[in-house]
Amino acid sequence: MGLFPFMSKIVRKGKCLFLLLLCLCVVAWIATITIDNTNKPFQDGSKSPDDKSVAGFKQMELESEMIQSIEEQSAKETCPKQSPLRRGAIKLSFDPSLTIGQVERENGEVVEGQYNPSDCIARQSVAILIPHRNREKHLLYLLHHLHPFLQRQQLHYAIYVIHQAGVATFNRAKLLNVGYLEALNDHSWDCFVFHDVDLVPENDHNLYMCDKQPKHLVVGRNSTGYKLRYKGYFGGVSAMTKEQFFKVNGFPNTYWGWGGEDDDLRIRLTLQKMSIIRPALEVGRYTMVFHNRDNGNQINKDRMHLLRRTHQTWKTDGLNSCSYKVLSVQRAPLYINVTVDVGRPERAH
Numbered sequence: 001m002g003l004f005p006f007m008s009k010i011v012r013k014g015k016c017l018f019l020l021l022l023c024l025c026v027v028a029w030i031a032t033i034t035i036d037n038t039n040k041p042f043q044d045g046s047k048s049p050d051d052k053s054v055a056g057f058k059q060m061e062l063e064s065e066m067i068q069s070i071e072e073q074s075a076k077e078t079c080p081k082q083s084p085l086r087r088g089a090i091k092l093s094f095d096p097s098l099t100i101g102q103v104e105r106e107n108g109e110v111v112e113g114q115y116n117p118s119d120c121i122a123r124q125s126v127a128i129l130i131p132h133r134n135r136e137k138h139l140l141y142l143l144h145h146l147h148p149f150l151q152r153q154q155l156h157y158a159i160y161v162i163h164q165a166g167v168a169t170f171n172r173a174k175l176l177n178v179g180y181l182e183a184l185n186d187h188s189w190d191c192f193v194f195h196d197v198d199l200v201p202e203n204d205h206n207l208y209m210c211d212k213q214p215k216h217l218v219v220g221r222n223s224t225g226y227k228l229r230y231k232g233y234f235g236g237v238s239a240m241t242k243e244q245f246f247k248v249n250g251f252p253n254t255y256w257g258w259g260g261e262d263d264d265l266r267i268r269l270t271l272q273k274m275s276i277i278r279p280a281l282e283v284g285r286y287t288m289v290f291h292n293r294d295n296g297n298q299i300n301k302d303r304m305h306l307l308r309r310t311h312q313t314w315k316t317d318g319l320n321s322c323s324y325k326v327l328s329v330q331r332a333p334l335y336i337n338v339t340v341d342v343g344r345p346e347r348a349h
Contacts, residue, residue: 076119076120076121077120077121078120078121078123079117079120079121079122079123079154080120080154081123083152083153083154085151085152085153085154086152086153086204086205087152087204088203088204088205089202089203089282089285090202090203090204092145092200092202092287094141094289098140098141098144099140100140100143100334102144103140103143103144103147103334104333104334106144106147106148107147107148107151107333107334109151110147110333110334111333112331112332112333112336113158113159113160113331113332113333113334113335113336114156114157114158114336115147115150115151115155115156115157115158116156117151117154117155117156120154122154122155122156123154123155123209124155124156124190124191124209124210125155125156125157125187125188125189125190125191126150126155126156126157126158126189126190126191126192126193126208126209126210126239127157127158127160127179127180127183127187127189127191127192127193128146128150128157128158128159128160128193128195128208129160129162129176129179129180129183129192129193129194129195130142130159130160130161130162130179130195130196130197130335131162131164131172131175131176131179131196131197132161132162132163132164132175132197133163133164133170135197135198137289138197138198138289139161139197141200141289142195142197142198142199142200143159143334143335145200145201146159146195146200146201147159147334149201149204149208150208152204153204153207153208153209155208155209157208158183158186158187158189158336159334159335159336160179160182160183160335160336160338161335161336161337161338162175162176162178162179162182162338162340163337163338163339163340164340164342165327165339165340165341166341168256168342168343168344168345169256169257169298169344169345170256170257170258171253171255171256171342171345172255172261173251173252173253173255173261173264173265174251174253174255174322174324174342175340175342176194176250176251177250177251177253177318177319177322178322178324178338178340178342179192179194179338180192180245180250180319181319181322182326182329182338184242186336188242189242190210190241190242191208191209191210191239191240191241191242192210192239192240192241192242192245193208193217193237193238193239194237194238194239194240195237196235196236196237198288198289199218199221199236199237199286199287199288199289200286200287200288200289201217201237201285201286202285202286202287203282203283203284203285205279205283206279206283206284206285207279208239209239210239210240210241210244211239211277213244213274213275213276213277214234214238214239214240214244214269214274214275214276214277215238215239215240215276215277215278215279216233216234216237216238216276216277216278217236217237217238217239217278217279217284217286218233218235218236218237218284218286219278219279219280219281219283219284219285220281220284220285220286221236221285221286221287221288222286222287222288223288223290226281226285232263232266233262234262234263234265234266234269234276235262236262236286237286238262238265244274245319246319247272247274248265248268248269248271248272248274248314248318249268249314249315249317249318249319249320250318250319250322251264251265251318252264252265252306252310252313252314252317252318253317253318253321253322253323254306254313254317254345255300255303255306256300256345257298257299257300257301257303258298258299258300259299259300259303260300260302260303260304260306260307263303263307264306264307264310264314267307267310267311267314268310268314271310271311271314323343324340324341324342324343325340325341326338326339326340327339327340327341
């Protein structure tokens with residue numbers, strides 16, 4: 001009988017020892033797996049704790065920069081109605097040795113033809129539309145003076161040069177319609193300035209901004225003794241809001257050659273009961289850079305006949321009937337060059 005109690009004790013101790021050894025094995029096995037996972041190379045797409053920390057810091061930096069940018073923008077005030085940067089009347093110069101590279105270096109803040117003031121929010125966004133063909137030197141002189149002129153007015157602006165390709169008769173009016181339509185593909189501009197390439201403004205108090213009524217900016221030029229060419233003249237440089245220009249259906253497309261299209265636009269304004277406003281005589285002064293009449297831009301002999309029909313044709317001849325083909329859009333440092341084929345006149349003039 002004494003043997004069984006003794007054997008029973010040994011069995012119980014053996015079980016305890018076995019369980020103890022089993023626990024030690026499990027602990028050792030878990031420790032081994034943990035060490036293996038720690039030393040195992042990271043698979044593609046997985047990130048170490050250090051990688052996660054770096055990514056987290058980068059995200060925080062990005063969010064901080066965005067918040068700072070938003071705060072800076074909200075801290076900006078609207079540019080004043082009268083920019084303190086304006087100088088008034090300026091003596092113009094037309095250096096024959098001037099190069100496009102010089103003008104680019106002088107306007108480093110202009111990017112792809114567009115500028116935005118850095119220290120305030122511009123009151124208007126303005127698209128400058130310049131119809132162009134074979135006037136490279138005139139364009140260079142205009143860009144040289146116009147960029148600093150507009151920057152001193154603290155405008156958000158872009159300059160679009162609408163270049164007529166081919167040898168057909170020049171059609172200034174249709175090119176300006178094209179400029180309006182193509183510029184709106186870039187931005188919802190508030191104001192459009194329709195600008196001849198050979199007219200350079202002399203006084204930066206002549207604001208290139210739109211008003212409640214269409215504006216005519218060329219009150220006088222050197223070639224006319226700084227007097228208005230004739231009563232009702234609306235040519236050279238004018239400014240209209242997006243809505244004003246759309247309301248009159250833009251320029252007519254049927255004026256091939258020189259003359260008449262500005263008078264047609266003035267008649268359209270009258271039909272819509274709009275009036276024309278101008279700056280003071282001493283402010284609206286321009287220098288016209290001398291040139292001979294271009295080949296392909298002869299006087300439009302049909303202009304008087306077309307003008308007599310404006311009240312009948314304005315609804316169907318304009319923006320809603322402007323057909324053209326864009327051949328290229330080049331974003332140069334100082335301007336956006338839109339080269340287009342505007343077709344040919346239906347009959348020779």
